[in-house]
Amino acid sequence: MISFDKVKSLKGEVNVPSDKSITHRAFIMSAMADGESIVKKPLLSRDTLATKAAMEMVGAEFTETEEGFIVCSKGFKNFKEPGNVINCENSGTTARLLTGLFAGQNKYFVLTGDNSLRKRPMDRVIEPLGKLGANIFARENNKYLPLTILPSKLKGIEIEGKVKSAQVKSAIILAGLQADSNVIYIEPAVTRNHTELMLKTYGVHLNVSGLRIEIEPVDRLMPAEINVPGDFSSAAFFLGAALIFENSEILIKNVGLNPTRSGMLEVLKGMNVNFDVDVNSESGDPFGNILIKSQEYDGITIKGDIIANIIDEIPMISALGLFAKSPVEIRDAHELRVKESDRIKAMVYNLRQIGAEVEEFEDGLKVYPLKNLNKNAKLRSFDDHRIAMINILLSKKFGGLCIDEIDAIDVSFPDFIEKLNSIEVV
Numbered sequence: 254m255i256s257f258d259k260v261k262s263l264k265g266e267v268n269v270p271s272d273k274s275i276t277h278r279a280f281i282m283s284a285m286a287d288g289e290s291i292v293k294k295p296l297l298s299r300d301t302l303a304t305k306a307a308m309e310m311v312g313a314e315f316t317e318t319e320e321g322f323i324v325c326s327k328g329f330k331n332f333k334e335p336g337n338v339i340n341c342e343n344s345g346t347t348a349r350l351l352t353g354l355f356a357g358q359n360k361y362f363v364l365t366g367d368n369s370l371r372k373r374p375m376d377r378v379i380e381p382l383g384k385l386g387a388n389i390f391a392r393e394n395n396k397y398l399p400l401t402i403l404p405s406k407l408k409g410i411e412i413e414g415k416v417k418s419a420q421v422k423s424a425i426i427l428a429g430l431q432a433d434s435n436v437i438y439i440e441p442a443v444t445r446n447h448t449e450l451m452l453k454t455y456g457v458h459l460n461v462s463g464l465r466i467e468i469e470p471v472d473r474l475m476p477a478e479i480n481v482p483g484d485f486s487s488a489a490f491f492l493g494a495a496l497i498f499e500n501s502e503i504l505i506k507n508v509g510l511n512p513t514r515s516g517m518l519e520v521l522k523g524m525n526v527n528f529d530v531d532v533n534s535e536s537g538d539p540f541g542n543i544l545i546k547s548q549e550y551d552g553i554t555i556k557g558d559i560i561a562n563i564i565d566e567i568p569m570i571s572a573l574g575l576f577a578k579s580p581v582e583i584r585d586a587h588e589l590r591v592k593e594s595d596r597i598k599a600m601v602y603n604l605r606q607i608g609a610e611v612e613e614f615e616d617g618l619k620v621y622p623l624k625n626l627n628k629n630a631k632l633r634s635f636d637d638h639r640i641a642m643i644n645i646l647l648s649k650k651f652g653g654l655c656i657d658e659i660d661a662i663d664v665s666f667p668d669f670i671e672k673l674n675s676i677e678v679v
């Protein structure tokens with residue numbers, strides 16, 4: 254059990270860690286390219302190191318520099334068949350993207366993961382990849398890791414996506430680049446588009462028109478240089494913190510502001526929260542600074558396609574319901590049940606522990622403003638980095654609330670506590 258002393262306010266500037274999704278993709282595409290690529294300011298966390306290790310197993314060489322890594326590779330046409338099982342650790346992105354990438358290799362691979370990842374659905378990628386001709390077998394009726402990819406050649410067909418997931422989309426794109434003719438993927442809703450944008454930097458142009466993505470097979474990816482911006486999903490904890498801790502003022506610096514990721518800003522506007530965004534970049538993925546201060550704010554009901562653009566921020570948004578003027582309700586968010594933990598169950602459990610009235614739905618939750626605090630609340634992190642970080646904020650807000658463990662923060666934000674400490678006013 255761990256608990257934190259009460260913190261009154263948060264004041265100052267923070268640089269959030271580099272983007273997890275972009276780092277995974279930069280490591281993968283640099284290994285796919287033939288030549289020498291550069292990845293500047295990558296996130297080094299448990300998840301992204303799993304992707305890096307996998308890329309080393311197929312032959313890419315990573316040399317650490319002051320700024321990040323130089324990645325040397327002979328390209329995806331010359332990947333080695335790994336001599337061992339690939340461990341994706343806790344990372345759904347590693348597991349899904351690499352299943353797509355390796356499905357097109359005509360080689361033998363075995364992928365596994367930790368206790369949490371082995372419970373998360375893999376059929377969402379196995380099924381569509383099977384339609385392209387991939388030969389993949391997984392535990393319990395082709396659903397769960399460990400999975401085996403047997404040698405096979407992929408064909409170009411049209412696939413209509415069933416799950417609103419950037420991981421599934423990216424798996425199909427990485428497979429499609431290796432098929433014998435064009436693959437067309439129709440997304441069920443707009444999800445984060447880092448794969449499509451970054452491929453352009455590596456010399457590959459996809460034909461994207463609305464929800465339709467056409468992937469033409471390629472012989473090579475050109476080496477490239479990627480500069481990873483701050484992770485919006487990590488910034489979300491500071492956006493939330495400024496609203497939770499009274500008299501706070503936080504400047505969050507160099508955050509990625511890709512609109513497929515930053516839906517939480519739209520949600521905050523809908524809650525009548527004021528903040529300033531200062532965009533720094535003119536081209537490529539936008540990034541910039543966000544200034545936010547403590548203030549009163551309204552509740553909101555969130556549903557529909559925006560859910561895919563706030564998927565990792567929903568736990569933080571739901572916790573804001575504790576301090577809003579009216580309830581915060583989230584629907585159409587079934588996907589939360591199959592993240593690093595069942596995040597609907599986790600948030601319902603913790604917010605009820607604190608004493609809040611919370612309704613649970615199959616596809617979401619409704620959090621009512623907190624009336625009576627339970628000082629003896631025992632919060633649980635469910636081995637989930639994002640739930641652990643919200644628990645830390647709540648323990649500091651109320652002072653002394655117990656949390657079972659917080660080790661999971663290493664997955665995306667290893668120095669979360671140090672960053673918070675640096676702006677605390679006690």
Ligand code: S3P
Pocket residue numbers: 273274275277346417418419420421423444445564565588
């Ligand atoms: C990610 C996509 C999202 C997100 C995850 C990272 C990615 O998952 O929750 O943290 O990097 O593509 P889904 O695509 O499964 O929604």
